[in-house]
Amino acid sequence: xxxxxxxxxxxxxxxxxxxxxxxxxxxxxxxxxxxxxxxxxxxxxxxxxxxxxxxxxxxxxxxxxxxxxxxxxxxxxxxxxxxxxxxxxxxxxxxxxxxxxxxxxxxxxxxxxxxxxxxxxxxxxxxxxxxxxxxxxxxxxxxxxxxxxxxxxxxxxxxxxxxxxxxxxxxxxxxxxxxxxxxxxxxxxxxxxxxxxxxxxxxxxxxxxxxxxxxxxxxxxxxxxxxxxxxxxxxxxxxxxxxxxxxxxxxxxxxxxxxxxxxxxxxxxxxxxxxxxxxxxxxxxxxxxxxxxxxxxxxxxxxxxxxxxxxxxxxxxxxxxxxxxxxxxx
Amino acid sequence: xxxxxxxxxxxxxxxxxxxxxxxxxxxxxxxxxxxxxxxxxxxxxxxxxxxxxxxxxxxxxxxxxxxxxxxxxxxxxxxxxxxxxxxxxxxxxx
Amino acid sequence: xxxxxxxxxxxxxxxxxxxxxxxxxxxxxxxxxxxxxxxxxxxxxxxxxxxxxxxxxxxxxxxxxxxxxxxxxxxxxxxxxxxxxxxxxxxxxxxxxxxxxxxxxxxxxxxxxxxxxxxxxxxxxxxxxxxxxxxxxxxxxxxxxxxxxxxxxxxxxxxxxxxxxxxxxxxxxxxxxxxxxxxxxxxxxxxxxxxxxxxxxxxxxxxxxxxxxxxxxxxxxxxxxxxxxxxxxxxxxxxxxxxxxxxxxxxxxx
Numbered sequence: 001x002x003x004x005x006x007x008x009x010x011x012x013x014x015x016x017x018x019x020x021x022x023x024x025x026x027x028x029x030x031x032x033x034x035x036x037x038x039x040x041x042x043x044x045x046x047x048x049x050x051x052x053x054x055x056x057x058x059x060x061x062x063x064x065x066x067x068x069x070x071x072x073x074x075x076x077x078x079x080x081x082x083x084x085x086x087x088x089x090x091x092x093x094x095x096x097x098x099x100x101x102x103x104x105x106x107x108x109x110x111x112x113x114x115x116x117x118x119x120x121x122x123x124x125x126x127x128x129x130x131x132x133x134x135x136x137x138x139x140x141x142x143x144x145x146x147x148x149x150x151x152x153x154x155x156x157x158x159x160x161x162x163x164x165x166x167x168x169x170x171x172x173x174x175x176x177x178x179x180x181x182x183x184x185x186x187x188x189x190x191x192x193x194x195x196x197x198x199x200x201x202x203x204x205x206x207x208x209x210x211x212x213x214x215x216x217x218x219x220x221x222x223x224x225x226x227x228x229x230x231x232x233x234x235x236x237x238x239x240x241x242x243x244x245x246x247x248x249x250x251x252x253x254x255x256x257x258x259x260x261x262x263x264x265x266x267x268x269x270x271x272x273x274x275x276x277x278x279x280x281x282x283x284x285x286x287x288x289x290x291x292x293x294x295x296x297x298x299x300x301x302x303x304x305x306x307x308x309x310x311x312x313x314x315x316x317x318x319x320x321x322x323x324x325x326x327x328x329x330x
Numbered sequence: 331x332x333x334x335x336x337x338x339x340x341x342x343x344x345x346x347x348x349x350x351x352x353x354x355x356x357x358x359x360x361x362x363x364x365x366x367x368x369x370x371x372x373x374x375x376x377x378x379x380x381x382x383x384x385x386x387x388x389x390x391x392x393x394x395x396x397x398x399x400x401x402x403x404x405x406x407x408x409x410x411x412x413x414x415x416x417x418x419x420x421x422x423x424x
Numbered sequence: 425x426x427x428x429x430x431x432x433x434x435x436x437x438x439x440x441x442x443x444x445x446x447x448x449x450x451x452x453x454x455x456x457x458x459x460x461x462x463x464x465x466x467x468x469x470x471x472x473x474x475x476x477x478x479x480x481x482x483x484x485x486x487x488x489x490x491x492x493x494x495x496x497x498x499x500x501x502x503x504x505x506x507x508x509x510x511x512x513x514x515x516x517x518x519x520x521x522x523x524x525x526x527x528x529x530x531x532x533x534x535x536x537x538x539x540x541x542x543x544x545x546x547x548x549x550x551x552x553x554x555x556x557x558x559x560x561x562x563x564x565x566x567x568x569x570x571x572x573x574x575x576x577x578x579x580x581x582x583x584x585x586x587x588x589x590x591x592x593x594x595x596x597x598x599x600x601x602x603x604x605x606x607x608x609x610x611x612x613x614x615x616x617x618x619x620x621x622x623x624x625x626x627x628x629x630x631x632x633x634x635x636x637x638x639x640x641x642x643x644x645x646x647x648x649x650x651x652x653x654x655x656x657x658x659x660x661x662x663x664x665x666x667x668x669x670x671x672x673x674x675x676x677x678x
Contacts, residue, residue, distance in 0.1 A: 016606060025535075039391065052676065062455075065455035066455050069455035072452075073448060073452055076669040076670055076676075078494060078498055079495075080476055081474055082474045085451050085467055086374075086475070087465055088467070089374070089468070092454075097354055100337075103355070108334055109357065111509075122556055126436075136396070136667055138602065173375075175364040182678075187678055194592070195676055228633075247523070300456065304458070307518065308457065308459060308519060309580045311519045311573065312333065312459055313460040314572065314573045315335075315569070315573065315580075316335055317577045319360035323360065356461055357461060358461065362568065363568065366465070366565055369561075370464050370468050371464050381546040
């Protein structure tokens with residue numbers, strides 16, 4: 001998802017007998033759905049894994065501004081421009097909420113940003129794909145945010161209080177994102193043949209990257225067990241992916257577009273849609289930095305941060321001068 | 331990092347809220363900018379009519395381990411709650 | 425007193441094109457600001473400006489009476505038909521230049537809206553009343569940032585001073601008066617812009633003093649935006665992106 005392939009910092013799930021008293025008390029809280037709060041005792045591995053996951057989630061929101069931001073200046077009407085801008089602004093807000101949640105674990109936002117810029121932390125693979133036509137903007141809101149919602153709704157129940165509360169706030173805002181996206185692509189799909197062609201192209205290109213967002217199949221998903229036991233992760237990758245496919249296929253059909261995968265078929269017996277696996281070698285390539293936009297995305301983020309250094313320093317210097325003058329006057 | 335803007339905790343009273351509630355945090359160079367940033371970050375959907383900001387380092391909090399001694403003793407003082415007392419209906423509302 | 429429709433239209437286009445073009449410029453920052461809090465704040469400013477554009481150009485289209493919409497006016501006119509002042513089409517430059525441009529414009533708008541709220545034209549007064557609340561916040565925020573950066577570090581000070589020198593020749597155009605302004609003033613719809621300068625100078629003078637920035641002495645100013653006679657080269661590029669979809673796929677619903 002926005003946090004994919006999080007390496008859980010753990011030597012494996014401990015049995016109750018192997019746990020210390022503190023660890024047992026901690027695990028009991030989690031099993032009883034009592035939230036873990038910043039000042040509570042927690043295993044170091046839990047803290048480390050959370051910082052990694054929340055940090056990656058935050059980075060994804062902020063890098064995720066770029067592909068959609070790519071169309072703000074080209075939005076076709078004043079209303080669409082305002083909607084898109086408000087939507088991308090929300091992503092910045094989500095990044096901010098999530099960095100704040102990570103900060104409660106003792107990792108500063110600047111430190112996390114530095115790790116991202118040095119290539120030592122990652123963000124979701126999906127934002128390394130380009131937005132090439134206006135229908136992509138609809139498709140990103142509908143498919144990408146739609147996929148994110150599936151994951152984030154589950155994460156509202158995550159064990160770490162600040163993360164869970166950030167997710168609740170974010171989910172409230174996300175449904176605007178998915179709906180505005182679907183509304184925009186509806187106009188395209190039901191519009192002129194040229195508009196419809198753009199809509200089809202968007203769905204064809206973004207479908208597999210969207211279902212990759214949930215991460216590798218459960219069979220290949222490393223270290224999930226500990227994350228599940230700690231309720232940092234609440235549902236498995238495959239469960240979430242299936243849920244997304246099931247809710248999305250009828251939405252594609254409603255648009256009158258061709259399904260992006262010939263193997264999508266309702267399976268009566270399973271009560272779910274069957275679908276093709278994405279090309280996982282592509283996924284691992286994108287994660288490694290070989291996606292179509294990895295280099296440009298990082299270049300943009302690093303430039304924004306570096307070019308902004310004098311601004312952050314300047315405003316802070318002024319605030320400190322003012323504070324010093326106030327103290328001197330007292 | 332030495333040049334990081336301080337962290338502020340944000341409290342907002344909503345349209346129908348009786349008191350300020352903690353809504354999250356953000357970074358700002360000083361209190362005045364923290365209030366402005368809070369307005370821009372946390373009231374985009376018409377959530378507030380009043381904002382408080384407190385620099386995070388100035389908040390003192392109870393320790394989780396003290397929960398027992400601090401809060402459990404009041405659990406047994408059930409007579410503090412009005413429902414503890416049965417008052418005959420004839421007396422009227424009280 | 426009745427007013428010439430063409431003159432009223434010109435006046436409304438000037439208002440709407442200012443906010444349209446500046447809103448566009450500010451929106452270019454989204455995702456690229458120095459820090460998340462500023463990114464979110466700038467987006468709010470841009471959103472307010474887009475909203476104001478919808479009101480001004482919506483009314484302009486109504487006065488024009490050709491069955492057009494605010495979108496038609498925004499997306500289907502060429503550069504020479506735009507009536508915004510040159511200041512708002514100037515490139516963003518660095519964050520300091522963007523905020524300085526914002527402050528120079530916000531300060532003007534805050535003085536202007538105070539008068540427009542008393543306009544004899546009810547719709548103008550209503551738009552101004554709504555916009556003035558937004559502008560009051562904008563000017564407070566941009567002024568604070570100008571002060572903070574002007575009186576920040578040596579580097580931030582130097583950058584702000586350079587930005588002020590770059591933008592200063594574009595300030596005067598906001599106070600130019602022509603027959604449209606005379607007609608608006610005569611009808612009690614809007615003040616003569618020249619009459620706003622004193623209040624404006626006082627406002628920006630206070631802020632620049634606090635920001636330790638020196639206001640350039642030159643009174644020379646570029647013009648040609650609000651008459652459409654001669655925009656900068658920048659406007660054409662801005663419109664190229666902004667109008668691309670409407671031009672490439674005419675007549676679509678979006």
